Amino acid sequence: MPSTTAPAGAHSPAGANPRRAALAALVGTSIEWYDFYAFATAAAIVFDNVFFPSDMPPLMRTFASMGTFAVGFLLRPLGGIVFGHIGDRIGRKNTLVTTLLLMGGASFAIGLLPTYAQVGFWAPLLLVVLRLVQGVAIGGEWGGAVLIAVENAPKGKATFLGSFAQLGSSVGALLSTGAFSLMHRFGDHSFDAWGWRVPFLLSGVLVVVGLVIRLRLEESPAMAEARQQEEQRAEQKLPILRVLQEDWRTVLYGVFGLATATGGYYLVTSYLLTYADGHSSVSESMLLNGLTLAAFLELLVTPWLAWLGDRIGAYTVVIAGMAGVVVLAVPQFLVVHTGSTLLIWGAMLAMRFTMSALYGPMAAILAEGFTPSVRYTGISLSYQVCNLVFAGFSPMAAAGLAAAAGGSFWPVSALLIAMSLAGIVSIVKLRDRRAAQLTVEPAAPAAAVRATVSV
Numbered sequence: 001m002p003s004t005t006a007p008a009g010a011h012s013p014a015g016a017n018p019r020r021a022a023l024a025a026l027v028g029t030s031i032e033w034y035d036f037y038a039f040a041t042a043a044a045i046v047f048d049n050v051f052f053p054s055d056m057p058p059l060m061r062t063f064a065s066m067g068t069f070a071v072g073f074l075l076r077p078l079g080g081i082v083f084g085h086i087g088d089r090i091g092r093k094n095t096l097v098t099t100l101l102l103m104g105g106a107s108f109a110i111g112l113l114p115t116y117a118q119v120g121f122w123a124p125l126l127l128v129v130l131r132l133v134q135g136v137a138i139g140g141e142w143g144g145a146v147l148i149a150v151e152n153a154p155k156g157k158a159t160f161l162g163s164f165a166q167l168g169s170s171v172g173a174l175l176s177t178g179a180f181s182l183m184h185r186f187g188d189h190s191f192d193a194w195g196w197r198v199p200f201l202l203s204g205v206l207v208v209v210g211l212v213i214r215l216r217l218e219e220s221p222a223m224a225e226a227r228q229q230e231e232q233r234a235e236q237k238l239p240i241l242r243v244l245q246e247d248w249r250t251v252l253y254g255v256f257g258l259a260t261a262t263g264g265y266y267l268v269t270s271y272l273l274t275y276a277d278g279h280s281s282v283s284e285s286m287l288l289n290g291l292t293l294a295a296f297l298e299l300l301v302t303p304w305l306a307w308l309g310d311r312i313g314a315y316t317v318v319i320a321g322m323a324g325v326v327v328l329a330v331p332q333f334l335v336v337h338t339g340s341t342l343l344i345w346g347a348m349l350a351m352r353f354t355m356s357a358l359y360g361p362m363a364a365i366l367a368e369g370f371t372p373s374v375r376y377t378g379i380s381l382s383y384q385v386c387n388l389v390f391a392g393f394s395p396m397a398a399a400g401l402a403a404a405a406g407g408s409f410w411p412v413s414a415l416l417i418a419m420s421l422a423g424i425v426s427i428v429k430l431r432d433r434r435a436a437q438l439t440v441e442p443a444a445p446a447a448a449v450r451a452t453v454s455v
Contacts, residue, residue, distance in 0.1 A: 021152035022164040024217050025145040028100055029168025030175070031203070031210045032141050035107035036072075036134065037176035038199045040266065043069040044273040044395075045180075045284055046196045050115050051124045059403070062274065066396045068127055069270070072135035073388045079139020080384035081240050084377030087144050088239040092151075092376065093217045096144045100214060102137035104207030106130045111200030143380030146363040148217065151372070159314050162367065163306030163360025170302055170356075173269075174295035181288045239377035243370070247378055250369040250433070254382030255389065256426035257318070257365070259419040260325055261358040262383075263390030267416050268332055268351050271395040275402065275409060276336045282344065290345040294352035301353055306360030314361035315431040321357025322420040322427070328354060329416040333409035358423075365430060390419065 047068060048061035056064070079099075087095040110130050116123040145165035153161040176199060183195035243251060269291060276287055309317045328351045335343040370378035394415070401411035 018152045022149045022161045025149040025165040029145045030171035031206045032103045033169045033172025034175045040270045072131040075135040076139035076384040079136035080380030083140020084380040087376035099137045099141045106133040107203040111197040139384045150367045159309040159364040160307045162363035166359040170298040177292040239374040243378045253426040255386040256422045258386040259390045263394040271398045290348045294348040302356045309361040324354030325420045329413040
């Protein structure tokens with residue numbers, strides 16, 4: 001792909017502040033993922049009783065509740081395309097401010113929604129509308145947050161600093177599950193009546209914090225250089241058209257490479273709550289506490305694993321993590337039937353550790369696959385299509401597969417293993433494509449130059 005842009009992550013230009021950029025990526029994504037995981041948790045344990053009729057069969061209520069979670073993924077690719085276009089043409093900073101406001105506003109409004117008992121079918125309808133707004137916003141968030149960190153990173157630290165954007169997922173999950181665990185202490189009745197609303201209302205406060213930090217950001221150097229180059233082009237294609245025509249293989253490998261990190265994640269968090277609730281006597285509070293501990297572990301180890309990616313190679317770290325998920329796919333669900341808090345928490349922690357190897361390094365792997373002028377669009381499209389295909393419907397697919405197998409977890413474990421094996425193949429393909437680009441003769445540098453992020 002033609003490009004003469006200085007490589008991202010190759011230097012830290014004057015005026016660039018890598019630490020501030022990484023902090024902005026961390027805080028912003030933490031808030032947005034807090035909102036997203038709050039919805040996932042509520043959909044798993046409370047929305048079926050709040051937003052749907054009490055005379056609906058329990059299984060149908062579960063499907064309907066998980067369906068509200070799934071619809072948020074429908075518009076994520078659209079959000080990735082729209083905000084990717086804006087981010088590639090106008091800039092990363094203003095785009096990220098917009099996504100933060102949309103996500104936080106929708107979450108705050110969810111905390112104020114009336115119940116089905118109060119307004120009937122309007123309750124789930126309004127819930128779905130706000131969920132769609134969340135989907136559009138999160139569709140444009142991840143790509144921009146990754147780039148604001150990676151494109152400001154000095155040489156040899158792009159994988160580590162790029163992980164801060166993904167680290168927001170850990171922080172958001174920790175804050176979200178922690179908030180729900182705290183509200184559960186008021187008792188089941190209070191939680192169902194009003195306690196579940198508090199985590200959503202708190203997002204209003206968090207958005208103010210995120211805005212203060214993101215408004216202080218400067219545009220990334222790579223974006224400034226790319227904008228200058230685009231102004232010199234006699235004929236400009238839309239970023240989405242250039243990506244689909246020139247980089248569709250990179251997008252495809254990215255989709256499957258992210259499958260376990262997205263769809264697999266929801267299988268071992270949101271769906272695990274549903275499965276444990278119907279197949280064991282363990283309490284929701286114990287499970288939420290376990291997920292909180294797992295999120296805290298993820299928060300601690302993700303930066304270290306990303307740092308390791310800068311040392312031994314991001315591709316190696318990600319492949320090892322996926323192999324670990326394959327090994328743990330069966331034990332993760334099997335221990336639920338023991339009722340042992342120690343075993344259940346141990347499996348949660350082990351699974352989250354291996355999955356942490358997929359998060360941070362993937363930011364740098366995908367960022368180096370696209371040139372700066374289409375990078376926001378390219379990585380957003382990869383990530384959001386993956387979320388639509390694998391994450392949005394994974395909990396529902398898992399529930400359907402388990403029901404068809406008489407409640408057994410084996411089909412769900414098989415689905416998780418299949419995602420991981422497909423991911424390993426895709427990461428190997430991305431690594432091979434990157435190696436081929438680096439061996440192109442110097443005589444044709446324009447076709448070989450990519451965004452080098454030292455992975």
